[in-house]
Amino acid sequence: MNPVDARPLIESAARRVITHAEELTRLDQAIGDGDHGLNMKRGFEAVLAELDQLDSADDVAVLAAVGKTLVMKVGGASGPLYGTLFLQFGKGWPSAASAPSAASLHTCFEGAVQAVAARGKSQPGQKTMLDVLFPVVALTATGASCGAVRAEAQRAAQATIPMEAIRGRASFLKERSIGHMDPGARSSQLMIEAVCDALEKRE
Ligand code: ADP
Ligand code: MG
Numbered sequence: 394m395n396p397v398d399a400r401p402l403i404e405s406a407a408r409r410v411i412t413h414a415e416e417l418t419r420l421d422q423a424i425g426d427g428d429h430g431l432n433m434k435r436g437f438e439a440v441l442a443e444l445d446q447l448d449s450a451d452d453v454a455v456l457a458a459v460g461k462t463l464v465m466k467v468g469g470a471s472g473p474l475y476g477t478l479f480l481q482f483g484k485g486w487p488s489a490a491s492a493p494s495a496a497s498l499h500t501c502f503e504g505a506v507q508a509v510a511a512r513g514k515s516q517p518g519q520k521t522m523l524d525v526l527f528p529v530v531a532l533t534a535t536g537a538s539c540g541a542v543r544a545e546a547q548r549a550a551q552a553t554i555p556m557e558a559i560r561g562r563a564s565f566l567k568e569r570s571i572g573h574m575d576p577g578a579r580s581s582q583l584m585i586e587a588v589c590d591a592l593e594k595r596e
């Protein structure tokens with residue numbers, strides 16, 4: 394396997410989130426306070442600006458810097474959670490010296506998603522980003538194709554529509570949170586799709 398360069402994956406995810414900011418805002422207006430799109434746009438614009446500055450940094454340093462920036466710039470509940478995701482990616486990322494295997498990338502992804510669950514004191518089934526992240530991690534354990542990963546991310550985001558929110562602001566609405574897609578589940582789906590697109594491009 395060729396070494397996986399984290400930078401184009403991050404760039405692809407950042408651009409995708411930024412172009413879908415209005416959609417994320419609409420989703421958060423339905424069951425939250427309507428700031429998810431703007432929060433994510435602000436954070437990922439800062440990430441893109443930062444990538445330009447980090448020309449000579451290795452992937453581990455880039456992922457750590459991106460995580461820090463997301464914690465500082467996104468805000469809300471999702472900032473610390475997505476920040477944790479990227480910080481933990483940085484900690485688990487296969488070192489440049491060793492050829493990364495699909496298994497080592499899966500382990501890295503799994504550790505990052507577990508760290509988000511610990512930070513959010515949350516688990517799948519509560520109508521959050523975890524309802525997309527967990528099933529996609531499970532699928533990558535078996536070395537799934539990008540097509541299968543995209544389909545699973547889409548299915549999982551749709552599956553948050555009939556759920557009742559148990560975590561985050563949407564949980565204040567109790568059963569009135571039913572019938573809307575979770576904004577964080579959608580932003581996770583978008584990032585996963587964008588990473589798949591970037592991975593396919595390098596093949
Ligand atoms: P806020 O809710 O503070 O306005 P955002 O609107 O940016 O923050 O993000 C909301 C999203 O964050 C939700 O749609 C949900 O996916 C996610 N989220 C909120 N709380 C948690 C939690 N405890 N664990 C996992 N994800 C969470
Ligand atoms: Mg919000």
